[in-house]
Amino acid sequence: MMAQEGHSVRSVTALLNVSESGYYRWRRRTPCDRLLRRAWLSELIVSIHRASNAAYGSRRIHHELQCFYGVTVSRKTVELLMRQAGITGRTGRSGRSRPADPGPPRSARRCTPPAPRTPYASRPSGPRTPDKPRTPSPAGSGPPPGR
Structure with missing residues (x-):
């Protein structure tokens, strides 16, 4: 681009206060x-x-x-x-007639939303005692029994 307009790399890099090697490195860089x-x-x-x-x-x-x-x-x-x-x-539908086959109803065209993320499953299942360590309850199982 610079050569097409008659500018040398050296003069343009000096004008922009950048090094020539930096310019060539930038030119070779992948997007x-x-x-x-x-x-x-x-x-x-x-x-x-x-x-x-x-x-x-x-x-x-x-x-x-x-x-x-x-x-x-x-x-x-x-x-x-x-x-x-x-x-x-x-934009708009003015001046045009509706198509003969409008396609599926609007509700059928909607896509289903992505599945929600599962909650973190490290909630204790009850009180911890010396003989019973805490165990995580399954995700979404609700509060432990007895509460």
Whole structure:
């Protein structure tokens, strides 16, 4: 990029007060995990958008990612990546008729939420005595008997 604009690496690094070796090391560095994940997500978002004939917006794409692809991502991140890719969903239904087959009912389209995490199972099962050490009760079994 610098050579295309007629600038030498030496002059630009001196202007920015960085070393030339640091510049070349930066140029060879691999992208971080966050950038790699965002690039992968962007490709996935664009493919979902294309498959919907450019109809899906961030909410529907977010729903597709979570329910059908199992990807955990915030809707705001989906909005940001869509904005950076220059894609938008269709707005409104004015001037168009409803499709002949609207698909499954809205309740069937919802995905099931992920299973809740199991509670930490180290609750004592009763009072400790010298001849009876404490044993953890099974998770979610409620209070010990007799209480």
